[in-house]
């Protein structure tokens with residue numbers, strides 16, 4: 001007799017399926033979630049800490065445990081929202097000791113919290129800690145792989161070779177004269193337009209760098225200065241800003257599947273365009289033979305130096321030096337004013353020292369050649385740099401081979417960050 005599949009049978013069958021599903025579905029969802037979690041953990045773990053035996057082999061300094069896969073990325077991102085939050089977070093991390101391990105996505109970073117640990121790891125072991133880790137966003141996309149400060153060793157060596165010209169003794173003497181001239185202009189600007197005191201700082205520092213790198217004084221509109229400053233600040237902010245930076249593997253998938261890419265590339269093109277407005281006029285003058293003496297004319301593009309980079313790399317090298325040299329100096333001059341307002345007695349002592357050299361009625365300005373006779377002023381400048389470090393976290397350095405150090409075992413690929421605020425505050429523990 002053929003079995004008829006009646007409505008009743010069908011209902012019974014369906015009920016059985018639902019009853020089984022109600023029990024099995026959550027289990028399969030849980031299993032799939034666990035599988036995905038394990039897969040992601042495996043994929044995004046730092047390459048050198050993937051297996052259990054690797055994790056056992058290496059021994060890192062203490063630090064916050066963070067969450068699986070992302071580590072302390074949420075706290076890191078939250079702290080970066082404001083300077084006070086970052087200061088607080090970095091100070092809290094430094095309570096773990098001279099070194100703190102921070103897991104951020106696929107990257108293992110060690111914060112160096114004391115002058116001693118910086119000296120041991122970055123200075124004495126520079127041979128194996130000079131490398132930069134890959135930075136797919138800040139370096140590859142925003143900087144088009146051309147800002148020397150973020151490049152891996154093999155790529156920065158040529159730029160550094162040429163940049164050494166900037167540190168030649170004969171060149172430094174010329175720079176001294178430029179600085180004295182520009183600082184006199186800056187003092188005059190304080191008097192004529194006191195409300196814009198902070199703008200004068202940027203014009204001063206940029207002007208000195210412009211003279212050194214591109215030649216002659218600065219003939220730029222305020223908007224052009226603001227634009228270059230905007231580009232510099234945006235670039236600095238992008239170092240360690242994007243979460244993608246902490247999962248470099250994600251950038252290996254086809255470009256079409258990386259929705260963030262277009263926006264970042266656009267920023268990179270905008271930065272290059274701003275650099276070009278500074279670079280082209282000088283390049284044209286050099287080609288015509290009318291350019292004034294400068295680092296670009298006499299070193300970077302000079303036949304004797306045989307610079308092996310292309311035109312765009314040369315442009316980035318020159319403009320990076322201008323950006324680095326002018327923005328940090330601007331910030332520290334602003335900090336100096338803050339220090340002067342907070343510590344009028346200390347400033348009066350420095351003023352007395354200058355008066356003793358220049359005559360009570362300020363018959364002349366102090367010169368760089370007076371520096372040896374101004375120990376208090378020199379100490380004051382160093383104290384301002386220490387008091388409020390303008391680079392709170394120095395861009396990461398990467399270890400090129402395994403390192404055993406004071407009971408710790410760091411795997412190749414570990415990154416080291418100088419945690420400037422605790423380092424600068426450790427005055428009693430050199």
Ligand code: HEM
Pocket residue numbers: 148149150156160320321324325326328329332390391394395
């Ligand atoms: C208060 C003043 C300054 C501070 C605090 C400062 C700080 C720094 C820091 C922390 C770095 C990164 C170092 C590292 O990765 O280990 C750096 C790199 C650099 N700075 Fe300065 N800087 C200052 C002034 C200047 C000036 C005046 C110039 C130009 C003459 C300059 C040119 C550069 C360049 C070219 C780099 C990149 C070097 C490279 O990696 O090839 N800086 N600076």
